[in-house]
Amino acid sequence: MKLEGKVAIITGGAGGLGKETSLLFASEGAHVVIADYHKNLAEDTAKEINGLGFCVDVSKRDQVDRMVSEVIQQFGKIDILINNAGITMDSTLVKMTQVEWDQVISINQTGVFHCTQSVVPHMIKEGYGRIINTSSIVGRMGNFGQTNYAATKAAVIAMTQTWAKELGRKGINVNAVAPGFIMTSMTEKMPENVLQRMKEKVSLQRLGTPRDIANTYLFLASDDSSYINGAVIPVDGGLSI
Ligand code: NAI
Secondary structure: OOOOOOEEEEEOOOOHHHHHHHHHHHHOOOEEEEEEOOHHHHHHHHHHHOOEEEEOOOOOHHHHHHHHHHHHHHHOOOOEEEEOOOOOOOEOOOOOOHHHHHHHHHHHHHHHHHHHHHHHHHHHHHOOEEEEEEOOOHHHHOOOOEHHHHHHHHHHHHHHHHHHHHHHHHOEEEEEEEEOOEOOHHHHOOOHHHHHHHHHHOOOOOOEOHHHHHHHHHHHHOHHHOOOOOOEEEEOOOOOO
């Protein structure tokens, strides 16, 4: 098993990519902590894998700190943090409201900052850590109707590279995954004709599955990737080439 005895916090771990990852990490021997603001789903997923479920909104620093200190009390360490929670609130630039801008920034960008800043002192103490941030191809390419979302996903890349430089010497690897279009409730919200057009642009001619991303998170969380730091790995079937 690739994660035997490791303690892994997975934000957004009760839905889409995060849930698939929670199941995979548990099957690889990790103690999985599901940090999701959907309380019932967090508890149900935790039950399925004998993990810990926390109702946490990553944009609220006090909630994040409380979860981290409870995990430390229970396990004494945190080895892996997957900053996966994220939302979309799409609108063209001209129509985007202040609320749409603020909400997406506070979860997708500030949430990643909160969780990482809260967890990292514990990783430094152990001299070991794996942090995986979820960006997106749109963080590099932009996307129609996603000023807010694309800005946060570009910020995730910048934070990944900055933290890789700061934390590498402490035994902590920080990397990002940039998914293309993956079949989850997030993409279900997109119009069918847009998804069809996307599929045609993917050189593999299909959308991704949650397992495609969970497998990449696993690779980056395991010691198979111990010499990878500051990388942004596209998992997009060739959409970005
Ligand atoms: P999803 O909507 O299926 O699941 C997201 C999960 O995060 C849900 O369980 C939700 O309750 C949780 N969540 C949302 N806001 C939260 C908050 N403030 N605090 C705690 N939990 C919160 O989304 P999906 O598709 O699984 O996306 C996961 C990540 O992958 C996101 O960061 C997303 O931006 C990114 N991504 C997804 C792509 C896709 O095609 N599905 C493509 C590129 C990136």
